[in-house]
Amino acid sequence: MLLSIRTVARGLLLLVMLLPHPLSLASERPNLLLVVCDNLGYGDVGCFGSTLHRTPHLDQMAAEGMKLTHFYVSSGVCTPSRASIMTGSYPLRVGMHVSDLGHKVLQPVSPKGLHPNEVTIAEVLKEAGYATTIIGKWHLGDQPEFLPTRQGFDSYFGIPYSDDMTQREGKPWPPLPLMRNEEVVDAPVDRNLLTKRYTEEAIRYMEEHRDEPFFLYLPQAMPGSTRAPYASDAFRGKSQNGPWGDSIEELDWSMGEILAALKRLDLEENTLVIWTSDNGAPRRNPPQGSNKPLKGWGYDTSEGAMRVPGIVRWPGRVPEGVVCDELCTAMDLYPTFANLAGDEVPDDRVIDGRDIWPLLTGHPEAESPHEAFYYYDRGDLRAVRSGQWKLYLPTDARGGPDAPELYDLVGDIAEEQNVAGDHPDVVARLLALCEPARESIGDGDQTGREAREPGWVENVTPRAKAD
Known part of the structure; x- marks a missing residue:
């Protein structure tokens, strides 16, 4: 029997997807540019629905590339979220789910940080022959043993923690x-x-490293953690949404300058650019940022906290004007970048991220590589997502519902209808999916069998003032 052209084409497509991905690329390894904003919400830019903020460069980037509308970070707050980007693993797995003082994020002069034995994505790429740099907010330990230059980055320019961690009464930082x-x-x-x-530093770096593959990690400080975000004179007081809007419009300008530099340097055809946020916008009164149409605010396990905007651009490789509605995560960048660089992820530890290159190239057969995605608050498992369904777990004294709550995140993006009673089979399936996470990663007092330790130092040293 003769096969139809469609059947043959589908078969060839599946064969290509099974090949090692770097073989399908140009012989040159791509530059990798990752921009992570701080506390910027799902609905804070025009291409994700904002009518307050002018973001023409990000809107154009989305038109020329792909929007990720079901893109998740591993935590609703910055330190654990950033730890996952660096390690491709859930924060609890690498011990970065909570500070030494029990807070959700590390504070200045902390004895805790990302363990030097962790193999960061910068180390993987450096091993593959990439120049590596971070320009921006680190927040994974400010002691010398934990700085980016000890974690695979050739150079570092930025602040070691959040912009609101400044000297004030009761905080001798x-x-x-x-x-x-x-x-x-x-x-x-x-x-x-x-x-x-x-x-300016990012553009200078690209100019200096235009002749070699580079990994540029640009974790922006803004809109930041202060209640009055910061912006330069050119943008301060110019938006319709006060300091928050000013800072976002300057972030849009920044992305425009960087994309223009890539074009000027003849690098855009060989550079994968990903723009996103470390977590959702926090609750403020009056509101500043927006996570609409998602429910909730930053710093917890709501959709508004952990589902963030994502834009991907690589002319000729990532299709234009496409929306990816498959579940993927910031942890997935680790193995995806490694594969694009022609390297492999470490095989002596569990990496929770999965290669999402098929999704980013728009293959019609590509699906989410995750059977389940887990929502942790510090060390507590609070919810699980599988496919279209999100199940909030009953958490008793830890805060949360008294009984499981089930939401259809595709048909009910604002989570207005708890349908647990209508789908007991789905509830049972998602509850069962939690058990492997508890055993491997941990939950509450249960230590995961494949969890790793954070780094610690015995004596901490405050940063000296500049000369």
Whole structure:
């Protein structure tokens, strides 16, 4: 029997998807540019629904590339979320789910940080021959043993923790330091100029490394954690949404400058650019950021906290004007980048991320590589998603529903209808999916059998002031 052209084409497509992905690319390994904003919400830019903020460059980037509308970070708050980007693993698996003081994020002069034995994505790419740099907010430990330059980055320019962690009554922290590599070059840094300085530094880096493959990690400081975000003179007071809007419109300008530099340097045809946020916008009164149409705010396990906007651009490789509605995560960037670089992820530890290159290239047969995605708050498993369904777990004294709550995240994006009573089979299936996570990663007092330890130092040293 003769096969139809469609059948043959589908078969060839599946064969291509099974091949090692770097073989399908150009012989040159792509530059990898990852931009992660701080606390920027799902509905804070125009291409994701904002009518308040002018974001023409991000809107154009989305038109020329792909929007990820079911893209998740592993935590609703920054330290654990960033730990997952670096390690491809859930925060609890690498011990970065909580600070030494029990807080959700690390504070300045903490004895805790990302363990030096963790193999970061920067180390994987460096091993593959990439130049690596971070320009922006680190927040995975400010002691020398934990700095980016000890975790696979050739260079570092930025602040070691959140922009709101400044000296004030009851907080005897050092002045907010701007660092170059392991030295303080400005303290306290003028936060109004961070976006501008980071942008200039990023463009300078691309100019200097245009002839070799590079990994540029640009975790922006804004809109940040303060209640009055910062922006330079060119943007301050210019938006329709106060300081929050000012900072987002400057972030849009920043992305425009970086994309223009890629074109000017003849690098855009060989550079994968991914833009996203570390978690959703926090609750403020009056509201500043927006996670609409999602429910909830940053810092918890709601959709608004952990589902973030994602834009992917690589002319000729990532299709234009496409929306990916498959579940994928920031943890997936680790194995995806490794494969694009022609390297492999470590095989001596569990990596929770999965290669999503088939999704990013728009293959019609590509599906989410995750049977389940887990929502953790510190060390507690609070919810699980599988396919279209999200199940909030009953958590008794830990805060949460008294009984499981089930929502259809495709048909009910705002989570207005609890349908647990209508789908007991789905509830049972998702509850069963939680058990492997508890056994491997952990939950509450249960330690995961494949969890790893964070790093600790015995003596902490505050950052010195700049000369």
